[in-house]
Amino acid sequence: MTARFEEVRLNLPHVEVAAHLYGPEDGRPVIALHGWLDNAATFSRLAPRLDGLRIxxxxxPGHGHSGHRPVGASYALWDYAYDVLQTAEQFGWSRFSLLGHSMGAIVSVMLAGALPERIERMVLIDGVVPYTGEAEQAPEKLGAALEAQLRVQSKRKPVYATPDQAVAARMKGVGAVSREAAERLAERGLMPVPGGYTWRTDTRLTLPSPLRLTQAHALAFARRVACPTLLVLAEQGLMVQPERQAMLAGLPYDIRRLPGGHHLHLDDEQGARAVAEIAQPFLTDRGALQDSVENRLDEAAATGERGRTR
Incomplete structure (x- = not known):
């Protein structure tokens, strides 16, 4: 399916971001968030299939055509949540839905857990919570991250003689993708440099995290989500480990499993169609779960009030 979109740039107070804008101006607002080292093109198959939505x-930031964070800044998940809020402010969206893949799904859960009153509905593709770390691991993890930051200026991104070489490398990367998916990501993600082409992504995105949420922290965000949430799991994706599956137990999400890999929504038309068939009615139906949503918003608000009085 041919992607029809408008290329837009937004001057947020702290960084400039780029985006693809799909759908009618009066469509229900959705902000779509891609995975780590990907870009907006990850939704180029899926978004045109979702009618009635302003996606x-x-x-x-740090990906695709968006700006990089200033020297000394980092790319924490909660910083991305703030980027999303500032983007919504630019459009005047007090409430909106989220469509997130992988890291974008994780950011979506954190934002929806932190500010449940802002998020109307949520579709997550093969991602829920980040990889976690417990307290006793924190000092060693921070030390390794600080040392990596000291060396970042000497770290060089790979240069490929041709775009096809970059595509071949992306096909084998984390969350391996089909050739056509890699080509779509590369078309937006590559830039010419002396000697060939390299990725636009900020080198700092590959640094180790200085601090990870504990499992208790991560699940607290996931459990405080108050909006109707659809979780699409890829049968050959990155959520197949038993410990990741066990973590989903008890979460009040509508879980659907579909054939395909981690990028099932982008790898081919069949995968994009399958995701769209369940995401479309979910994102456009207001009525079915409204009562339960209002109840859960009340519970989330009560939890917040209790937390503020302690």
């Missing part, structure tokens, strides 16, 4: 597919 803003962001290049998150």
């Amino acid at each position: 803003l597919a962001l290049d998150l």
